[in-house]
Amino acid sequence: MSKVELYFVRHGETEWNKEGRLQGWLNSSLTDYGREQVKALQHELQQLTFDAVYSSPLQRAVETAEILVSNTMQIKLDDRLKEIHLGSWQGRKISDIWDEDYDRYFAYCNEPQCYTPDSGESFLQVSARMTELLTDCLNQYKSGKILLITHGVAIRALLMNVLGLDCNQIWVFEEIDGASVTKLVAENNKITVQYIGKIINNHNFIEI
Template identity: 25%
Template sequence: MPTEVYLVRHGETMFNQLNKVQGWSDSPLTVKGINDLKVTARNLSQVHFDRMYSSDLKRAIDTVHLMKDANEVSELGKIKKLPAFREVFFGSFEGDDIDETWKKVAVAGGLKPETDIDKIINQLGIAKFREATKKADPRHLAENSEELDERMDQAIDQLTQEAQGLGRVLIVSHGDFIKTLAIKYWNQANGSHVVPFPENGSVTRGILHDNGKFEIVDYNIKNNELINF
């Protein structure tokens, strides 16, 4: 039996608000983030889930509990953390100013200093962007495409084991990780790196098939669209 997968991006955090790089580093949800998530949770309150998961980062854990507490039609046990679904790791850039970080990444990729990440990715492609990030990182700890792709495979493999026999699950994950999943698994992306960054509290829907194949069928569904979803 295929499993329907709802991927929810966590709510806005303090680092989001302060324009800081946030991968494996963590910061608390803002008041706006919590209020926006309450709308998402209300829109999903009548959707039955067999199980809910989150990455092991606190902003995702706090988000999934808001989803769980608002749901009126599911009997959910303990939330399990799936570390493979955590955000992309930005190494030494964690907590730094985003604009200054992208300037360094652009230069490492052979471009002029640029603060617009979409322009950088459009020129380099997502794989070279990851390599440039690792190169620009003074300690070269940031995840490159190969490392991230391996972790995505681990995430889907783990989910395949976890979700056997389940009809629908919810996982709270992170913006760059969800976007990268979409580049790989969303038919409309067709392998293109030109995929919009998912909004805080948005829902991306996927199907996990019995053979372990995963596909994304709806991407970055916002609250005003969830009402009629």
């Protein structure tokens, strides 16, 4: 019986997360706290044997991946795991965007089905590339465990498709925090979501 377990990890806290600055496809380093978050997760995940490790090529994700695998496995970079491209908002503080581009940012946060980027990507575009990545993984691996390091909106966009949700439901999940795990299981031609944005500790993820 084939069974593939996919562990989608959001990167640890970054300097721009602390500043309330949007990142998108731009780079920001992990904070010391972010590195500690990832080290705590690494301590728990080391009990598992992964068959492959994929990461977004953005700096914060790669740094997270390198801590998690500690040079024990090859990290395969895949652009489809990138965060949503936020166009002219990238690198800017959320407080400034609220003041200067209120209507669009309100739509982004509250009416995502109405959000139209000035450049960059829509939620549906992110969902499409994340779903394509998932499909490719399941075509390549018929069993085993896969670790994928990515970003908060990217994970939400994937879940939107896996769970059959409309675009306006992308924010229905609770916060997907830094160094949290969202686990999908593919078995018998069915994909189920075991947990979303879980902070792993005390080895309790093994029983789930």
